[in-house]
Amino acid sequence: MVLLRAPNLLAGFILIGLALSAADEARAQLQTPARQSVILDYDTGEVLFCKECDVPMPPSSMAKLMTVELVFQRIKDGRLSVDDTFRVSEFAWREQFRHPDVSLTWVAINSDVTVDTLLKGIIVQSGGDACIVVAEALGGSEEGFAQMQNRRAVELGLTNSNFVNSTGMPDPNEYMSALDIANLSAHIIREYPVLYEYCAIPEFTWSDIRQFNRNRLLFMNMGADGLKTGHTAAAGYGIVASAEQNGRRMIVVVNGMESEAARNNEAARLINFAFREFRTYQLVEAGDGVAEVEVWGGARPTVPVTVTEPLRASMTPEARAQMRVTLRYDGPVPAPIQAGQQIGMLTLSVPGRPDRTVRAVAAESVAQIGILGRMWLGLRALIASPGAQS
Secondary structure: OEEEOOHHHHHHHOOOOHHHHHHHHHHHHOOOOOOEEEEEEOOOOOEEEEEOOOOOEOOHHHHHHHHHHHHHHHHHOOOOOOOOEEEOOHHHHOHHHHOOOOOOOOOOOOOEEEHHHHHHHHHOOOOHHHHHHHHHHHHOOHHHHHHHHHHHHHHOOOOOOEOOOOOOOOOOOOEEOHHHHHHHHHHHHHHOOOHHHHHHOOEEEEOOEEEEOOOHHHHOOOOEEEEEEEEEOOOEEEEEEEEEEOOEEEEEEEEEEOOHHHHHHHHHHHHHHHHHHOEEEEEEOOOOEEEEEEEEOEOOOEEEEEOOOOEEEEEOHHHHHHOEEEEEEOOOEEOOEOOOOEEEEEEEEOOOOOOEEEEEEEOOOEOEOOHHHHHHHHHHHHHHOOOOOO
């Protein structure tokens, strides 16, 4: 096993695993009154800050994003249109009586309501009645729809989530983690960019009732364009918010706040913190050379090594010096070598964290030398071996 440390050569991408180091530093700097919180860099997928972010919690109306996702999925693949209509059942209409404090769109019993209206009702007004209309149309019942939600959660890799209703109403078996909510939000933004615009609608009027989006970050001139608020007595006040500034996007979840104003102010503070303290660095492009390793029996003595995917990461400027990169490979590498052949592993070490590794591959092909050359190499190795007799 050969260990190749090349600090000068690798300095440009020495921070591939930087979210780990940056997250440690951010934790030291940042405190939040939220019970659960996460800052997710949308562009790199790195968790920049986490407070109980992988612990299941009551998600309140933030869980409605899973209901929205299933509708968005069907619109994207052609099974639904925003102009399609769903019938409002008595059960959906009676949501206002079962839960007097529930947010409503105020859809009328036995009316036919467009998918467009239902989406606005769910996202802008947080309408529980609109959610049930969707659940019954797609799943036959809330129970059937919950099964669909759970299957979809598994497909999306949401490992700390379970659904028993379409609204996020309190139930011991209705839960999500803050990180799952952030990852679901990132999925919605990435997979449904046009439909995501529903999340930025500032107000919506239905049944002559004008309601404003409870996500007040939309009105703060900070690049916010989604996604969803939530509140129940058990969960406290929560919000998942996303904002874009200068081509970068952050997603923040806070939960367990004491008031609507507190959740909005804390989410705004965390987003501003993330944009201010972290930078996104393009470390190396796919195909860039990162090292030269020795070749045995080849037409050339070394082969350039590269990575197959572009590498970028978010970090604080202070985190740059905390990373170490080591290229581990069995060498010299015997020829012939094909371009793209795996040579070894690039290991990124961060103090106090598990190592991360990426594949290192040959950037070029190297032919094997002829039979006479290989015989000469074998003879040289025999002469140089410790057991050789003089």
